């Protein structure tokens with residue numbers, strides 16, 4: 317289990333920097349909370365502690381003591397800059413070890429990829445939280461609160477979300493965190509005979525969709541769920557069973573695909589992708605047979621005919 321200590325800078329009586337109607341302590345808490353939520357929701361094997369989860373006053377010593385006594389693997393401190401400038405920079409302690417340098421390289425790179433901020437570089441400083449933490453630590457300065465341009469970005473929740481995502485992507489890469497797979501039923505033994513026919517008796521929605529050549533990814537099941545009136549699909553076993561029953565009743569493959577898809581493209585592959593269907597040769601071969609195109613070999617003429625038949 318990777319233990320990440322997230323430290324939203326300032327809080328309580330310490331507002332941090334202010335400017336353009338913004339307070340640093342509120343922004344750091346928003347970013348830190350999003351980082352925590354994304355990590356816990358989407359990744360395995362990670363646990364989080366925060367220096368504060370609300371608008372509390374927490375001293376610098378309290379912050380590093382909490383991380384040290386928890387024995388965190390990594391200390392991430394979130395701040396917003398001020399003092400006349402623009403963009404993103406991050407800090408590690410002076411003369412740190414190779415692992416901290418590589419974490420800084422990774423996190424810096426991912427944040428810069430995720431947000432539209434000027435790159436002020438990777439820096440070193442003798443800050444309390446970097447010096448007194450017993451584990452690799454980084455402090456990120458996410459834009460300048462006193463810059464009108466940066467502040468306008470920081471006022472958008474989508475921008476805050478992207479800052480958080482950049483940090484998350486960095487942590488994921490640095491600590492090799494694996495993504496959670498959406499809840500599905502336990503894997504069933506695979507049929508030993510290759511199946512060319514839909515298996516109406518498949519008892520898992522994933523297996524069923526696969527057997528009829530339909531995209532069985534979480535995102536596509538979610539789309540199907542909404543088309544079949546299953547609200548708030550998160551992939552629970554109950555929802556999967558409900559979806560399986562509805563999809564079977566709805567009788568797939570449906571000649572009139574419920575999804576409109578790309579109406580412009582001349583490519584059957586692109587069109588199938590746009591409606592979340594298997595666009596591989598074998599997927600197209602199955603579809604061709606269903607639509608009465610014999611001896612499908614994937615010629616241009618067969619592909620246009622197939623596109624015409626499916627899209628209409």
Ligand SMILES: [Zn+2]
Nearest residue numbers: 325332395396
């Ligand atoms: Zn600060």
